[in-house]
Amino acid sequence: MNVLTPTAFIYSSEYQKYKLGPDHPFKSIRGELTLSLLRELNAIRDEDLHLPLSITDAELMLTHAKDYVNMVKSASVGEHLERAREFGLDTTDTPTFPDMHEATLSIVGGTVKAVELVMDGTYKRAFNVGGGLHHAQHRMAAGFCVYNDLSVAARRLSMAGYKVAYLDIDAHHGDGVQMLHYHDRHVLTISLHESGRYLWPGTGSTYELGQGDGSGYSLNVPLEPYTQDHSFLEVMDLLLPEAFEWFQPDVLLLQAGCDPHQQDPLADLCLTVQGMSHIYERIVRYADTYCSGRIVATGGGGYATYNVAPRAWALLYLALSGQPVPEVLPESWREAWLSPNPTEDPIPAHWWDDAVEIPRKQEIEHRNRRTVERLLRDWRDVRK
Amino acid sequence: MLVRDIMTRHPLSVQPDTSIHDAFLVMQENQIRHLPIMQDGKLLGMVSNRDIRWVVSAFVTPDVKALQEQTIERLMVRPVLTVDEDQPIEEAARIMRTHKVGSLMVLNDEDQVVGIVTGIDLLDAIINLTGVHQPSSRLEVELKSEPGELARVSQLMANLGINIVSVLTSQTDDQHQRFLFRIQTMNVRAAAHKLREAGFQVVYPQ
Numbered sequence: 001m002n003v004l005t006p007t008a009f010i011y012s013s014e015y016q017k018y019k020l021g022p023d024h025p026f027k028s029i030r031g032e033l034t035l036s037l038l039r040e041l042n043a044i045r046d047e048d049l050h051l052p053l054s055i056t057d058a059e060l061m062l063t064h065a066k067d068y069v070n071m072v073k074s075a076s077v078g079e080h081l082e083r084a085r086e087f088g089l090d091t092t093d094t095p096t097f098p099d100m101h102e103a104t105l106s107i108v109g110g111t112v113k114a115v116e117l118v119m120d121g122t123y124k125r126a127f128n129v130g131g132g133l134h135h136a137q138h139r140m141a142a143g144f145c146v147y148n149d150l151s152v153a154a155r156r157l158s159m160a161g162y163k164v165a166y167l168d169i170d171a172h173h174g175d176g177v178q179m180l181h182y183h184d185r186h187v188l189t190i191s192l193h194e195s196g197r198y199l200w201p202g203t204g205s206t207y208e209l210g211q212g213d214g215s216g217y218s219l220n221v222p223l224e225p226y227t228q229d230h231s232f233l234e235v236m237d238l239l240l241p242e243a244f245e246w247f248q249p250d251v252l253l254l255q256a257g258c259d260p261h262q263q264d265p266l267a268d269l270c271l272t273v274q275g276m277s278h279i280y281e282r283i284v285r286y287a288d289t290y291c292s293g294r295i296v297a298t299g300g301g302g303y304a305t306y307n308v309a310p311r312a313w314a315l316l317y318l319a320l321s322g323q324p325v326p327e328v329l330p331e332s333w334r335e336a337w338l339s340p341n342p343t344e345d346p347i348p349a350h351w352w353d354d355a356v357e358i359p360r361k362q363e364i365e366h367r368n369r370r371t372v373e374r375l376l377r378d379w380r381d382v383r384k
Numbered sequence: 385m386l387v388r389d390i391m392t393r394h395p396l397s398v399q400p401d402t403s404i405h406d407a408f409l410v411m412q413e414n415q416i417r418h419l420p421i422m423q424d425g426k427l428l429g430m431v432s433n434r435d436i437r438w439v440v441s442a443f444v445t446p447d448v449k450a451l452q453e454q455t456i457e458r459l460m461v462r463p464v465l466t467v468d469e470d471q472p473i474e475e476a477a478r479i480m481r482t483h484k485v486g487s488l489m490v491l492n493d494e495d496q497v498v499g500i501v502t503g504i505d506l507l508d509a510i511i512n513l514t515g516v517h518q519p520s521s522r523l524e525v526e527l528k529s530e531p532g533e534l535a536r537v538s539q540l541m542a543n544l545g546i547n548i549v550s551v552l553t554s555q556t557d558d559q560h561q562r563f564l565f566r567i568q569t570m571n572v573r574a575a576a577h578k579l580r581e582a583g584f585q586v587v588y589p590q
């Protein structure tokens with residue numbers, strides 16, 4: 001093992017209790033699959049594994065409304081709740097389930113633990129594979145997310161005096177985090193996502209630039225459907241250096257949803273795993289240049305549970321810790337798991353994907369470029 | 385949605401003897417583009433930001449400049465176009481479009497002024513009608529123009545436990561209508577799949 005930067009991996013079997021139902025696309029087994037892949041690769045040391053912190057109600061309620069938290073608690077013990085839907089609960093996307101409060105709180109505690117390890121200097125980098133619930137709102141569950149671990153973590157950082165650059169590369173707009181920090185100048189939120197013209201949640205246009213105190217502190221790049229590796233990287237390179245140079249962050253909080261992958265059933269971006277690996281490496285490089293290398297990373301969306309999530313997030317861990325990617329995907333890992341749906345979501349045979357041919361490739365790249373240029377133009381006006 | 389649901393209540397107004405200059409300041413300071421002129425609860429006329437800007441502009445000719453010393457009564461437009469508070473908003477939109485005006489005064493049963501509705505209010509209403517202000521995904525379905533088709537779609541959504549945030553529709557040809565739903569689920573493909581299985585023509589997502 002050749003670790004350049006020791007990187008904490010936060011994981012708890014409690015995460016498995018985040019169970020949205022047998023037919024639900026969100027599968028908590030993703031975290032387990034990732035950890036086991038890292039183990040088979042001999043890429044993770046036991047001493048770098050950490051458990052979540054416990055979170056007080058008071059800290060949770062800096063982000064969420066009290067009546068909402070109480071509603072989640074009641075749902076956890078199986079009470080029938082008349083007003084659940086008002087809070088986004090008991091819906092197809094976010095059904096109630098036993099121990100819902102505890103399970104979600106452990107995920108929040110995982111991201112906060114990652115933050116703590118970076119703040120106290122134990123690590124420069126930490127990754128909570130279970131985190132990334134970016135759609136949860138102040139008083140509402142949404143898009144598979146109950147509590148917003150990212151916002152709780154960002155708040156802990158900013159209350160300790162850190163300037164937080166939040167970068168969201170999930171295929172869906174990071175609407176919950178953006179909204180919770182829309183008036184906040186201590187947290188710069190940046191989201192690269194598939195355009196909301198069709199896709200959930202519909203927000204994330206270039207003109208959403210923050211409000212009041214937070215004016216200029218929200219940035220959004222709505223990407224064309226079928227965007228591929230090259231264009232995604234190009235967009236990042238056009239935006240991130242200028243954003244980080246201006247904001248001077250102390251730490252990068254990364255939501256690394258892996259649903260921009262071409263195989264993901266819920267979105268239409270077209271990245272390959274090797275493209276995502278490049279993206280992770282690039283982000284690490286930016287963090288080195290602009291915020292002393294400090295990164296707190298989380299998972300997020302990712303609905304090709306067996307095929308994509310473990311590869312993507314193992315590659316993220318390898319990039320964070322500065323380890324080279326082994327040539328072959330370990331046979332021992334492939335044999336250890338059985339996908340319940342081998343046609344739609346098979347255990348991958350190789351590390352790398354074959355890129356698909358997109359007929360409108362050039363037009364898509366051109367449009368994405370124009371989107372960032374327009375964003376930068378508007379933003380330079382606003383941030384003066 | 386009725387005019388009363390989207391109008392601005394208790395709009396600012398001025399007396400007919402207000403100077404044009406003061407009326408201009410009222411509009412500037414409150415960032416409004418339409419100013420009713422009222423006396424003893426009676427609606428006398430209306431000025432728009434465009435009427436008044438011309439008079440106070442640096443480009444005015446001497447005869448127009450003389451107007452600056454006058455009261456707003458000299459400048460106001462009458463009669464004022466109005467709409468009743470219990471009219472549907474599309475009626476307000478049609479009146480505004482036909483007469484090429486940017487606002488209407490809103491009256492109650494007793495012909496008293498109770499509010500003002502502007503083009504911006506109508507735009508807000510459209511945004512609300514499309515449902516884009518709520519987290520949702522877009523689903524487009526082409527249905528036969530026949531009784532019961534929409535009911536079948538909404539029954540399917542109900543069976544899936546999916547809430548419909550909004551529905552918009554337009555005619556595509558004599559026999560078909562395009563329905564645009566915003567539905568409250570991130571997993572819109574699963575819903576599309578069920579609709580296709582049931583024989584519907586889903587336009588988006590593919």
Ligand SMILES: [Zn+2]
Nearest residue numbers: 170171172301
């Ligand atoms: Zn997502």
